[in-house]
Amino acid sequence: MTEQPIRREAVSDQLFTLLRDRILTGTLAAGAPMTAERELAAEFGVNRHAVREAVKRLQQARLVEVSHGGRTRVLDWRRTAGLDLAVQLARATGSPTHDLRRDVLEMRASIGADAARLCAARCSRETASEIVGAAAGYVGCGPDLAELAAADVAWWRLVVEGSGNLAYLLAFNTLVDGSLTAGEVPTDLRAAELLDIEGHVRLAALIATHDEDGAEAAARALLARSVPTAPIAPEHEGGQA
Incomplete structure (x- = not known):
């Protein structure tokens, strides 16, 4: 043709x-x-x-x-x-990827869990206080998912910055620049994570008490809520994260 x-x-x-x-x-x-x-x-x-x-x-x-x-x-x-191609890959016509959005969310969960561990180990008292305060502010957001998503990104930025890992921070910037993931996963598919207010507050407390193992486990459990067990249905394509 x-x-x-x-x-x-x-x-x-x-x-x-x-x-x-x-x-x-x-x-x-x-x-x-x-x-x-x-x-x-x-x-x-x-x-x-x-x-x-x-x-x-x-x-x-x-x-x-x-x-x-x-x-x-x-x-x-x-x-x-490199990772920058991921933002384009999901938008490519006829791309052979099996489900890039799931892949990126799995990567996000892994990086986020380790970033929380490092943050608990390395962050200053001031940063820990800021993370706890942001979690408390998160409680007052919603139930609008778009509002929660914006607050979630701002909160996770504090955690990743507090990890002191520049590579993680650059990866975080890439994911956020692609509307959280290259596939722009809609907020309704992340509702379980975004609405888990208690999970955010608990993770902030674990970071503030420098509980590295606890923070890593709590972060992985929280972020895993957004990792789909099946490919994302076509009717959900094109939403905002």
Whole structure:
């Protein structure tokens, strides 16, 4: 089937998306040479500058490799791409991922549990007091789930910052920037976690008393409430987290 010419606005962005999807779905296989610049320009009816810009973005995402001779090769994104690709992966047309949103929520639960442990071990008295105070403020939120979700993000930011782990903080920023997860999991699917006021207050208290094991277990139990046991149904796609 012949693809329709892409719109003229943001041409390089649109071309990047189309080529990205071809790589993620295997239409452009790992190890294969990238379609020639001239051919891409002719196929989509765009100038070669737009093609170069799109390929540059693919290179930055570690989806292709450009050799010194100018030849471009498709990379195996499962081995080369970083976490930043997760935000795009769930939105890719025909992406082969089985359920990226579940994967990210599982990662969130693991990182969050260890961040809570480290926070209990490392945070200052002032930070612990701030976390306890934020948990007390969380009690007054809701039952609107969107309000609870916003308060939950702010509270977890305190915990992750208190862990003193910069890598965890950057991962947290990536997840939040993708509306908590790359798949933008709707708040109604996270209701059990968000409405567990007691769980938030208990975790804050464990951190404040420097109970590392207790904080880790409580955080894992709380965050696990949002990890689905089955793939997220299509009717829930596109919601806000």
